Amino acid sequence: MIRERRVNSIDWLSLSIYLILMLLGWLMVYSAVYDENHSSIFDMSQRYGKQLLWIVLSLLLGAVILLIDAKFFNAFAYPIYLIVMLMLVGVLLFGSTIAGSKSWFQIGGFAIQPAEFAKFATALALASYLGKLNRDLILWKTRLTAFAIIGLPAVLILAQYDTGSALVFTVFILVLYREGMSGALMIIGGIAAFLFVMTLYFDQWYVIGGLGFLFGIGLFLVKRNRSNITKMLVLLAVGVSFVFSVDYAFEKILEPHQRTRINVLLGMEKDLMGAGYNVNQSKIAIGSGGFSGKGFLQGTQTKYNFVPEQSTDFIFCTVGEEWGFIGTTAVILLYLLLLSRLIVLAERQRSAFSRIYGYGIASVIFFHFAINIGMTIGLVPVIGIPLPFISYGGSSLWAFSIMFFVFLKQDANRLNIL
Amino acid sequence: MIKRNLSGRKTVILFIFSTIALIFIIKLFFLQVVDHSYKLSSQNNVLRYITQYPARGKILDRTGKLLVFNEAAFDLLVIPQQVKAFDTVDFCQLLNIEKEDFKVRLNKARNYSRYRPSVFLEQISKEDYGYIAEKLYQFHGFYFQARTLRHYPQPIAAHVLGDIGEVNQRNIDSDPYYKSGDYIGKSGIERFYENELRGNKGLKIVMVDVYNREKGSFKDGQYDTLPIAGKDLVLGLDADLQAYGEALMQNKTGSIVAIEPSSGEILSLISSPSFDPNLLVGRIRGQNYKALQEDSLKPLINRAISGSYPPGSTFKMINALVALNIGAISEHTRFTCQGKLSSPIKCTHDHNSPLALLEAMENSCNPYFWNTFRSTLYSSHFKNHKEAYDYWSETMHKFGLGVPFDTDIPFELSGNIPSTAYFDQLYRGSWNALTVRSLSIGQGEILVTPLQLANLAVIISNKGFYYKPHLLKSIVGNEYLPETYTEKIETGVSEKHFEIVKKSMLDVFEGDHGTARYYKIDSIQAGGKTGTVQNPHGEDHSMFIAFAPYDNPRIALAVVVENAGYGSTWAAPIATLMIERYLKGKSSRQALEKRMMETSFNKKKL
Structure with missing residues (x-):
């Protein structure tokens, strides 16, 4: 009886959006790094082949999470948080440096980025902490503890010189606001x-x-x-x-390169070949897509590497160039739909833990969405964080999938909570 | 747990999400739909317009010998971004450049673009190419691009053929065909027939990636065009005669122009000192051009069309023709000559007096022609001497004097035949034949170019008409020559008056007192006239005009040797050697030939 109800109550709408975004991402990665010599989308030596592998593994992870007892995540929130924090310390000591950030564990041919999982762990720990009785964000004790839970990973990630990922943690302010912290804080902010x-x-x-x-x-x-x-x-x-x-x-x-990025954004420095190059090329790619785009695999700016990081941080350029204004609007609306759905789901939770966790993941996805797309169209400084579910990369896709499926599981289980 | 109503906060958060999404959509609308500039930028990024250069037309002489053709040469290009560390000393030795030079060139390329190729070393010859290409694999980022260079199999006719060089801003502004770095004819035939020789450029549009690597053609070559090769030109020039004439004129300053009287085709156009046209090709062009420009003998000047000389005695025949034509004199008219005592112009020759036209011409008697000229100006044909002078100068123009031919030789000068207005201004309206008497013997304000002088020989040999002298014989692929080159031009002086003038020129070789009698050519009857032209720059200019054979002339020419002395000692023998060479293909007078070639009138200047 119970088992049957659980399965039935998975939220198919959000799961569908999740799947659509992920498949879209796969096609975009294929198009962004398309190479006539490796034209099979299943070619494992290419990023699109690997991305398919990450997608399959993400779905497997999702299935496993759906099989785990829903109470597990609340119960093990602190241990998970602790393990991830240890990984963040560990990566500082033993990690490899990729693209200026010392935030990767190199295991065989794969690199894993603990910072991606820290968002999940923090959302869990924050939900678990605030979800308990007698926690009220009017109280300084609660406030400070919550800040500490959010601040610790942020500081550790900042120490890896991965400012982008560290900034993500500021978005938990939205969660705190929802849970009762004074709105004045946001206004002051x-x-x-x-x-x-x-x-x-x-x-x-x-x-x-x-x-x-x-x-x-x-x-x-x-x-x-x-x-x-x-x-x-x-x-x-x-x-x-x-x-x-x-x-x-x-x-x-601030480091000089960060200063430059901010200056370029404010239009105070027009250094097109330097820091402004990325943004300018990104805008050219998106802008040249026009209303209906150049068509699948017809993009030249991304395919021929004019846009840097075109399969990871700047994947949105491929959407803009090949699918035009129609495509970009569709993707933005898909995200808005997913975010709204997550909020609706969070609000219908009976347990505070589930609700807070739901807000947590919605906020994190929102921050990535806002910063990433804002960056590619020149509204936000270049902060290297991926576009959820779409950007190429195992760590990021897995982390977002885990976050998403854990919430799906909580939601499916909501009626079992008294 | 303190209960508070927080449900409104959900709305605030949803509002924030929606606002951001809306801002993005608006921004994207402007970026993708409203603003079209990004489309252009994206094309600039990815499309490369590669010009396909057509082969420039070849130039041949009248016998089909190549005068100019294209030879493969190679530019060494560099893509700075692809350059890896290497042994610069080795590299500089390979290319034979200085290390400083190497740095300058590489920096220039870097400043242009790190990703796009720029020319590192231009126009490397075929020979060097083979040697360098073998070792080039050691140096990443450097590669060759083929191009063509003009090549002259014989080092002759530099002034006729002209040269090509990079276009300047004016060329680019006046003709959209040209882009920076293109080549254009700068002088001579290359300049005049630029449009025929250049052909039409083709265009290939390719897509490149950010490292400028080609990624295939744009839209399957839908917008590509093929280059159309330039047309070949055949000149009337005779390469052998040209080379021979240049040899005769070496170490002398002056000019030879030879024309085929029956067509106006220029058989040779020599300006001395000359230079090897191969000097103005490729990498060495700039340096050599400067050296030639600074040379005190001014070898870059084409004296055949821009050297202006008083015509001297050669001009007396024209004066006689005008006078005969209006009946101011007849061939039997006699004038007296008091030799050195003559006034206003004395005579330097020893001869009978009084004397008639034929004798006067043979002896180049100055007083006779002064009287002829005076008779013309005071002829009863005209109201006054000014009207007579107008007629006189107009006839000069009909002889091709004082006006440019406007033919296919750029930078041609017109010479000078002073106008009535000029004298009116100079002498405040009061002048007469006596005032302008030096015109009667081809001195004074009159100036002619060697080309005009040669054309005089043509007119006399043809007895009254000529075709505009021109270099072009035909354009390969075109059926007709421009009409202007085939149109017969009449001088307006009746043919019968030419008979006696022509006859007088025969006597120069055949007569007992003929000034060129020592240079008479075996078995060829020729006509000629010497000129010894006083000038303020030193020795007299030696001048000679001639045509041959006498009855059916195939060649008419003018020879000017600056500051060499008598016309009969230098210009005349050179002219006869030219005639013999052209008509017989060889010389029967080796000693004379050798002496002419070896004599130098150019003082070594320090």
Whole structure:
């Protein structure tokens, strides 16, 4: 009886989208690295052949996860988190460096990137922690613990010089917001981001001058009693010190290549052959697709390597070039549909763990989606993170598949929870 | 657990997701649908337009001998990105370049593009190519590209054939056919017949990857075009005669122009000093061009068309023809000559007086022709001497003097026949025959080019007409010559007046006092006229015009040897040697030939 109900209640909609995105990814990888000498899509010496292998293995992993008892993941959330954290430390000590990031375990011919699995482990641990009774994000203790769970992997990944993957963890703020943390944090974050950009665009003294001006207007508008003036002075002081620290961080802490990336994005540096090259070529590829695209395997910009990393981080270029505006819109809508469906599924969970975990994976997928596509069309700095389910790469595909199937399992099991 | 209503937050999060998706779709709409510039950029990325150069037409002489053809040469290209570390000393030795030069060239290529090929060393000869190609495998990123170079099997006719060089900005602006780096005829035949010789470029569109490796043709070659080879030209030039004339003129400054009177085809056009046209080909062109430009003897100048000389005594015949034509004199008209005491122009020859036209010509008597000229200007035919002068100068133009032929030789000068207006201005309107008396003996303001002088010989040998002198005999594949080269041009002077002038030229060889009687050619009757032209630059210019055979002339020519002295001592023997060579194919006067070839009038300049 119970078993039967479990099977029936798998969410076929999200599973279908997952499968469509993955198959689409396979075709895109085939097209991006297409080579007439190896034209079989099943050629195992080529990336598309390997991607098929990763897909099959992902589905196998998915099947295994669906067979595991749903309670296992809540129960073993901390051990899994711990193991992954140890792997992150281990990779710092024994890992191999690929493309400037020391974040890979080399096992035989394959390289595994623990950072990809850290997102899954963190989502699990966060859900497990916040899912318990008496956890409330109004409480500082809960807040700090949650921050620690999120922050630890982020710091370890940052130590691997993989800034992109580390940034992913900031998205858990969405989960915390859903679970009751003050929305002011997000607003403050937004204002901070605005000041951050302004400081980079203009000289810090102009920004401070602007703050002073706003302060003056504020004084004019509000009732001038002691408490209001004190509050405003504090705000001003915080704002000014933020501006100073951004300037300091930008000049002293960021690596030169990161500084350049931000500058290129802000249009302050038009270095087309340097850091801007990637984005420019990426925009050319997507833009040249036009409304309906050049057709499958007809893309020239990606196939002939004008776009760098065309099968991994810049896979969206192939979509844009070969399928045009129709294709890009379809892919974006597919993601939006998947994300919305995940939120709907999360909201219908009876257990807090499942709900929080569901929000966790939706947020992570959203962050990857937003940053990756934003980067290829020049809205976001170049941050090397893959497009979920589509980009070439075993670690990333497996990690996202595990995350996805674990949630599918939780959802399928939701009625068994009292 | 404190219960709070958080259901609204789901909406906020969904709102954030949707907003981002919407922003992306809007941005993509502008990127992909609105903005078309990316399509262009993508084509720039991936399409390479490869020009297929056609073979330039060959140039042959009238007997079918090759004057110019194309020879394979090779450019050494480099793709900087593919260059790997190698032994630069070895490499420089192989190419025979300096190490500094090597660095400069490689940097230039790098600055152009790291991924696209650029020319590292241009126009390497076939011989060097074989040697270098064998060892080139050691040096990654370098490879050869074939091209063609002009080659001249005989080092002759440099001025006639001209040269080719890279197009300049003006060429590119005025004709969209040319792209930077293309070659164009810069002078001579190469310049004038550029459109016939160049053919038409073809275009091949290929797709390349980011490393500029070819990935196949674009749309299966749908937009490709094949090159069309240039047309071959046959010139009226006789290569053997040209070479012979150049040999005769070596170490002398001057010119020989020989024309076939019955067609106007130029048989030889020699300007001395000359140079080997192979010097202006390939890598050595720039350096050699500069050296030739700086040479004090100015070998780059084509004296046959841009050397302007007073015609001297050769001009007296034309003066006589004008006077005869309007009846100012007849062949029996006699004038007296007081030798050195004559006024206003004295005579340097010793002869009878008074004397008639034929005798006057044989003796080149200056007073006689002064009187002839004066009779022309004061002839009752005209209202006054200015109207007479107008007629005179107009007739000169009909003889091809004072105006350019506008023929297939670029940079031709017109010489000078001063106009009435010119004298009016110079003498404030008050002048008469006496004022301009030097014109009567071919001195003063009159200037002619050797080509015009040779054409005078043509006119006299033809007794009154000529065809525009031209180099082209035919364009292979074209049936007809341009009409302008086949149109008979009449001088307007009646044929009967030419008889006596022509006869006087025969006497130059045959007469007892003929100035060229020592150079009479066995079994060939020829006509000739010497000229000894005073000039402010030193010794007189030695000048001679001639034609042969007398009755049915096949060659008419002018010889000018600058600063050599009497016309009879240098220009005349050279002219007869040319005639003999052309008509008989060999010389019967080896000693004379040797002396002419070996004499030098060019002082060694430091």
